[in-house]
Amino acid sequence: MTTYREAVREALREALIRDDRVFLMGEDVGAYGGCFGVSRGLLDEFGPERIRDTPLSESAFVGAGIGAALGGLRPIVEIMTVNFSLLALDQILNNAATLRHMSGGQLGVPLVIRMATGAGRQLGAQHSHSLEAFYAHIPGLRVLSPATVADARGMLWTALQDPDPVLIFEPIALYNSEAELPADAGAVDIDSAVIRRAGTDVTLVSYGGGLRVAEAAAEELAGDGISAEVIDLRTLRPLDEATVLASIARTHRLVVVDEGWRSVSISAEIAARAAENGYYLLDAPIARVCTAEVPIPYARQLEEAALPQPGVVAAAVRKAVS
């Protein structure tokens, strides 16, 4: 069995071995082994030039990653969590996402930024938010969230082949999850959503940390004879709308599960597109199960109550199919 953490580490190792332009840079990625233990051992294997510890200065080192990409390298920049990425938001939005267009196509930024996201470990508000939607709002970026061990292993290499900046959001709650990973596991497609469970009565759309919740709900519903199709978006920008619409054409019902806040979220985008382009396919109102509109609280029962739970998803589905 391989953990999600080990899968990301293997992906990093592979990238560092395959392309000498690749290096990893971020706070505590080296001597400490990564704040979530992802890069443990890599400093010994690749040395301090390629596993580069940085001072606490998100804007400077993310921007330096952008500069290094302009200069011909293939940096992988790790930001501890999405919460701290906001200190580098200027660099990501105003430079990484924008330089190609502003320069009339002359300058590309082939950069990968990885960061942890999401709640579930009682870390309180400033360490638990799911802000992927902020980034999915921005043209010029590609935004991924691997929800499975295989995707954690496979998305990085594909992302490194991209000529544009790619952001990879790794849900904190998944680092310890495990799965069987084939020995030859490798690069995966980052263009399309994937159907994780086929079904006929309802389409459950999710991504990242929300996928477990959707899958658990689908399992519970199967016991009641309700067949739910579970879609993992994988890529939040650009969105693979076609896979979602094709599924709705079969099931005629849509429930979206999103660990972001409901307002102005990925779930809002999915619902809007389904309404714009799939209105006549739908037999029931679209439903959304999202994180409560509160800063994520510390206390376990409050944190759980704030996050989407399988029971709530199942209830939303029952209502939609009734």
Next chain:
Amino acid sequence: MTAVDDGAASAPGERIELLRQMIRIRRFEERCVELYSAEAIRGFLHLSIGEEAVAAGLLGVLEPGDAVVSTYREHGHALARGVPMNAVMAEMYGRATGCSHGRGGSMHLFDGERRFYGGNAIVGGGLPLAVGLALADSLRGRNTVTVCLFGDGAVAEGEFHECLNLAALWRLPVLFACENNRYAMGTALKREHAVTDLSLRAAGYGLASWPVDGMDAVEVAAAARRALESIRGGRGPCFLELRTYRFRAHSMYDADRYRDKAEIEQWKARDPIPRLFAELRAAGAAGPDAQVKLEAEVDAEIEAAVAAAESAPLEPITDLTRHVYAETR
């Protein structure tokens, strides 16, 4: 101020070239003011009139492989870096032949081939890019320097501090060039900095740093040479505080109410163009009509650039969404 003169920039031919470059930048920007008033060019327009000695002196001594990161007040930097005037002017017009294909305008001039990385309108935003470019160059074994230009206002931004620390920590080949024109929009130096001697700031991060008379192109060139030599020698980043002044308002929208007319006149008395011309005349290296001749040459270049821009095609609207992502993956 430390007088730096290693004699390297004193050859008459080189001084004439500095003079020519400064006149070129000044006349270009003066023409832009006319074009702006005629509404041929739009948007924000930030002029560097008065500050030409920095562009000519600093960028004139770079090697072709060096990289330059600049700000929104960058017409002079782009021209001194060798971005063709036609491409700069066409960009002001938003034409397809512009150096950013009409997507940048005055504040976002780029030239990938000449390693001119803009063109950044976020104050302080270019500093991290310079650190990264220098990191890439040094890791790839190129003996190049990245020159990062920014204003006194940027020194107050967090990125300045993060970046000087990072560049010094990693001993990167960056020349931080602060164009201290004493104002961040309307905020005077003494109202923006607790310590107004900016070169002391960089010294605190362990960089070799010194102030330079930014109204003297010869001195700027000499200081830049000295800094570049030290950086290429592997001794880590340097900081130059180029003390200069803008004769015009911050931008075309600025009524310039925050400074004394007398102060402006005092600085105009140090105008780098007549100053260098007088020096050349005194040394017998230029005749009385040298300036007029240079201006005539430059004006011909500018008029040709204007004519080319006016007849250049517009970037088609059907291409609006081009260059958001790469066309091939």
